Amino acid sequence: ETGVTQTPRHLVMGMTNKKSLKCEQHLGHNAMYWYKQSAKKPLELMFVYNFKEQTENNSVPSRFSPECPNSSHLFLHLHTLQPEDSALYLCASSQGARQETLAFFGQGTRLTVV
Amino acid sequence: GENVEQHPSTLSVQEGDSAVIKCTYSDSASNYFPWYKQELGKGPQLIIDIRSNVGEKKDQRIAVTLNKTAKHFSLHITETQPEDSAVYFCAAPPYGNQGGKLIFGQGTELSVKP
Numbered sequence: 001e002t003g004v005t006q007t008p009r010h011l012v013m014g015m016t017n018k019k020s021l022k023c024e025q026h027l028g029h030n031a032m033y034w035y036k037q038s039a040k041k042p043l044e045l046m047f048v049y050n051f052k053e054q055t056e057n058n059s060v061p062s063r064f065s066p067e068c069p070n071s072s073h074l075f076l077h078l079h080t081l082q083p084e085d086s087a088l089y090l091c092a093s094s095q096g097a098r099q100e101t102l103a104f105f106g107q108g109t110r111l112t113v114v
Numbered sequence: 115g116e117n118v119e120q121h122p123s124t125l126s127v128q129e130g131d132s133a134v135i136k137c138t139y140s141d142s143a144s145n146y147f148p149w150y151k152q153e154l155g156k157g158p159q160l161i162i163d164i165r166s167n168v169g170e171k172k173d174q175r176i177a178v179t180l181n182k183t184a185k186h187f188s189l190h191i192t193e194t195q196p197e198d199s200a201v202y203f204c205a206a207p208p209y210g211n212q213g214g215k216l217i218f219g220q221g222t223e224l225s226v227k228p
Binding site: 004006031032033041042043045048056090092093094101102103104105106107108 | 118148150155156157158159160163203214215216218219220221
């Protein structure tokens with residue numbers, strides 16, 4: 001266990017559904033991230049949060065809506081997704097703004113959009 | 115921006131042999147290079163990292179080397195075991211960015227045959 005917990009581990013949703021992914025870190029970190037991992041592609045950074053404030057949105061479609069109520073919790077709200085959004089969604093956390101800080105990942109949520 | 119290239123994409127070795135995975139990066143100001151191991155159904159796990167002020171770092175059967183002049187770094191696994199089978203990712207945070215904002219290589223699927 002890395003101290004980063006994601007739920008659910010698997011999710012199947014229809015294109016008209018609304019669902020949320022949850023991430024919780026127990027490491028006392030100040031920064032949290034959402035990554036998308038699709039087959040045959042490198043991990044892609046989606047969002048960055050520092051001290052609850054969003055500092056980066058990597059041109060992610062608005063059907064993905066992140067929320068960070070505190071430094072320990074991160075959500076990704078999903079609505080009207082497309083089949084191509086099916087992927088492994090990974091949450092990560094790190095201590096903060098220094099480049100050399102280590103990033104730890106959760107186990108991911110395997111999302112399938114039908 | 116930073117670009118990370120990783121080779122090979124697949125690597126098959128016999129148990130007990132060594133495995134080497136190579137990565138190149140483009141941002142000469144990057145100064146921290148982590149390696150992640152991802153087993154099937156799990157999130158990426160940090161296995162070793164190297165800072166730019168050293169040329170090599172070892173941790174038991176795993177070592178990483180860095181050549182800043184050539185802008186490449188490599189992962190070396192000696193005495194490979196079947197449990198080393200996984201996908202390995204190299205990464206680099208672009209200079210000025212925090213450690214969790216990573217640019218990943220494409221991944222290397224390592225298969226260790228007993």
